[in-house]
Amino acid sequence: MLRLHDTALGRTTELEPREAGRLGLYICGSTVYGPPHIGHGRFSLVYDVLRRYLEYSEVDVEHVSNVTDIDDKIIARANEERRSSEEVAELYEAEWWEAMDTLGCLRPTRVPHATAYIEQMVELIAGLVALGVAYETSDGVYFTVSAVGDYGLLVHQSLDSLRSGARVEVNEEKRSPVDFALWKKAKPAEPSWRSPWGAGRPGWHTECVVMSLALLGEGFDLHGGGQDLIFPHHENERAQAVAIGKRFARHWMHNGMVEARGGEKMSKSLGNVLLLTELFERTDPRAYRLLVLQSHYRAPVEVTAATLGDAESALGRLDALSSRLVEAAAADEGASDLVSASGSTEDAGARVRSAFVEKMNDDLDTPGATAVLFDAIRRANVAFDTREQSRAMELTRAVLECFGAVGLIAAGTVEIPESVLELGRLRDFARSKRDFAAADTLRDEIYALGYIVEDTPGGTRIRR
Numbered sequence: 001m002l003r004l005h006d007t008a009l010g011r012t013t014e015l016e017p018r019e020a021g022r023l024g025l026y027i028c029g030s031t032v033y034g035p036p037h038i039g040h041g042r043f044s045l046v047y048d049v050l051r052r053y054l055e056y057s058e059v060d061v062e063h064v065s066n067v068t069d070i071d072d073k074i075i076a077r078a079n080e081e082r083r084s085s086e087e088v089a090e091l092y093e094a095e096w097w098e099a100m101d102t103l104g105c106l107r108p109t110r111v112p113h114a115t116a117y118i119e120q121m122v123e124l125i126a127g128l129v130a131l132g133v134a135y136e137t138s139d140g141v142y143f144t145v146s147a148v149g150d151y152g153l154l155v156h157q158s159l160d161s162l163r164s165g166a167r168v169e170v171n172e173e174k175r176s177p178v179d180f181a182l183w184k185k186a187k188p189a190e191p192s193w194r195s196p197w198g199a200g201r202p203g204w205h206t207e208c209v210v211m212s213l214a215l216l217g218e219g220f221d222l223h224g225g226g227q228d229l230i231f232p233h234h235e236n237e238r239a240q241a242v243a244i245g246k247r248f249a250r251h252w253m254h255n256g257m258v259e260a261r262g263g264e265k266m267s268k269s270l271g272n273v274l275l276l277t278e279l280f281e282r283t284d285p286r287a288y289r290l291l292v293l294q295s296h297y298r299a300p301v302e303v304t305a306a307t308l309g310d311a312e313s314a315l316g317r318l319d320a321l322s323s324r325l326v327e328a329a330a331a332d333e334g335a336s337d338l339v340s341a342s343g344s345t346e347d348a349g350a351r352v353r354s355a356f357v358e359k360m361n362d363d364l365d366t367p368g369a370t371a372v373l374f375d376a377i378r379r380a381n382v383a384f385d386t387r388e389q390s391r392a393m394e395l396t397r398a399v400l401e402c403f404g405a406v407g408l409i410a411a412g413t414v415e416i417p418e419s420v421l422e423l424g425r426l427r428d429f430a431r432s433k434r435d436f437a438a439a440d441t442l443r444d445e446i447y448a449l450g451y452i453v454e455d456t457p458g459g460t461r462i463r464r
């Protein structure tokens, strides 16, 4: 079972889903006001790796990630570019998905848009006002943070220390500097929606609490996002759920940031923001996934020409091994027709798989897991060199399967859906029982799905 560092607990704990075999995951997604940069790429990769690994572990993942399509930054960009906020949001959302597809990130199973949930947000805010934990001012509606006894749980700070650290604001109507906006009254010419407090729009923190509860239900399994969202965003989401009396996320997970040029934080003001489109011009997008995998998800990732270069050459070793397997499999064709390799070589692959799983289950230790796989790559190459063909192939298959489990696909191989691989395994089983009629039926089924079956000494091989 996967163990994860839970931000609320401040330690690693077993990830216990509400319902065995299923996991509801809510990840704060993008505010679509500009092109995505490598920081966005990193968090998307981290949660893509988590999701893929859970699916590899036969957990059914409901992955919800929102799009914030109304926000101050979107309005500012719309004014700058002299177009509507909708147009700005649509344009940058399209860019977002294009970049995520290039990175090989699976699309979330649900993508709620903030503007589609305004009614429910108004309802929540009205409920909070009715409970006396929110109040109206001349520019909006604010949440009374002191109403939540354990406020500061995620950031591990007391309300007093948060209050003294808060930025002093000009807004004198706010009762405390930590109180936050639930509703923002519209300024002239701003896009707005109707509410009991006049025309306006919801605050960002209200958006995520409403959409996560609406789509995943109370006490959903895991809420994630970048470490920069712990406070105030996630603390404030949670505060609203607590105040309205709803059970919120069971577990909290946060990923580290991206650093450029020797530990420097990437930021617009430092002028070191690297867009994903710029990254794709420089390097194979898979190299970025590998770089992210080689760093622990809670640690910062240093993205420089040197670290990307190292990841690219490591990727080259994976691709080269994959080609050796393709060549070896081709050479084997028409030779012996054994269903599976001998026990000892299967063990070599099984040992790689279990070492990989052990590392991954330990708070997604992807640096440890990739080290296991690169060691297996080295041993597979030695086995190929010494003509221990079946051992080499078994090791290589294990490496490709494990990298595939975290979304890293070797060049020349096509990602084959798990459902098709399962048919292949059933076919191996049928052949091992000498039930050739069943094996042929399964081959036809696989063919009908667009894949070709090849018989190799290692078992059924499936190609697109």
Ligand SMILES: [Zn+2]
Binding pocket: 027, 028, 029, 208, 233
């Ligand atoms: Zn959020």
